[in-house]
Amino acid sequence: MDARLLRRLGHFLAVAEEGHFGRAATRLGMSQPPLTAQIQALEAELGVLLLERTRRGTRPTREGEALIPLARRLVEDAGKLQSLARELRSGRHAPVAIACVTSALFDHLPPLVRALRDARPEAAVTVREMDTADAMEALRRGEVDLALLRLDGDRPPLRVLALGEDELVAAFPQGHPLLDLPEPxxxxxxADTPLLTLPRAISPAYFDALVAACREAGFEPRGLSEVGSSMAQLSFVASGLGVALVSSGMARIHPPGLAFRRLRGPIRAVAVALAWNEDRETESARSALLLAREAFRLS
Known part of the structure; x- marks a missing residue:
């Protein structure tokens, strides 16, 4: 709706409620002649007489009375729209989109979502499970505001904050002979066991950590088979198709048919990190980032 029409409707309502042009002008912070001109312009635009003067002041005509309820709703809704727009600009009500790798779904995602919802209960929070590579692209395209992924450092314009330490553990199908060995x-x-891994394109930090750990132990990973997701990796292990080195976060999910063993060292994996795109920092993203820092006690 035209802004001038809304403004004139507000002027009309003020006169109708005050019953006097002078009092309405004072309430609106304007002089009476411009207010009279605004009412006349509104009547000309609508093609009906809205107000009539009486000995006691001014009152709505029958047509004016009929228009008052709708005019009031329009003006109130416009005010609510402007208020919501201000809230969205401040980031308080703006929706927040988060990308999350599977291994962070249980340890890191819940406290982040709780912090966002506690601070901004009116704002919608959406979560998309995806691998690190896809999460990075979603951040670059502005499809998500924050991401929980595995990245070992900034990738401008992406910024990251590591959320603690993590390590690789071995996932075996139940009954595997190596489960008889003592931990770690x-x-x-x-060295002679087929390994199931994520492709480097999906999670380069994880893939590099796995290969580096094997080489440091004096062998090249044997029979590497790539699978499309962390959950598929665990499913394939449970099916007896191989063994996998997975993050300790994945081990805490502990699906049936699997056994996990700590590795000597321990072997560090790239920790889950909080990531954002500094080139696409909207008010919503900045507000969410501040809450995320508080949730994870980051400086």
Whole structure:
């Protein structure tokens, strides 16, 4: 709706409620002649007489009375729209979109979502499970505001804050012979075991950590088979198709049919990190980032 029409409707309502042009002008912070001109312009635009003068002041005509309820709703809704727009600009009500790798779904996502919802109960929070590579692209395109992923440092314009330490553990199908060895297992025990891994394109930090750990133990990973997701990796292990080195966060999910063993070292994995795109920092993203820092006690 035209802003001038809304403004004139507000002027009309003020006169109708005050019953006097002079009092309405004072309430609106304007002089009476411009107010009279605004009412006349509104009547000309609508094609009906809205107000009539009496000995006691001014009152709405029958047509004016009929228009008052709708005019009031329009003006109130316009005020609510402007108020919501201000809230959205401040980030208080703006929706927040989060990308999250599977291994962060249980340890890191819940406290982040709780912090956002407690601070901004009116704002919608959406979560998209995706691998690190897709999460990075979603951040670059502005499709999400924050991401929980595995990244070992900034990738401008992406900024990251590591959320503590993490390590790789070995996932075995139940009944695997290596489960009889005492913990922690030397990673060299896996030298002749087919390993299931995520492609480097999906999670380069994880893939590089796995290969580096094997080489440091004196062997090249044998029979590497790539799977499309962390959950598929665990499913394939449970099916007896191989063994996998997974983050300790994935081990805490502990699906049936699997057994996990700590590795000697321990072997560090790239920790889950909080990431954002500094080139796409909207008020909503900045507000969410501040709450995330508080939730994870980050400086």
């Amino acid at each position: 297992l030397p990673i060299s025990a896996l």
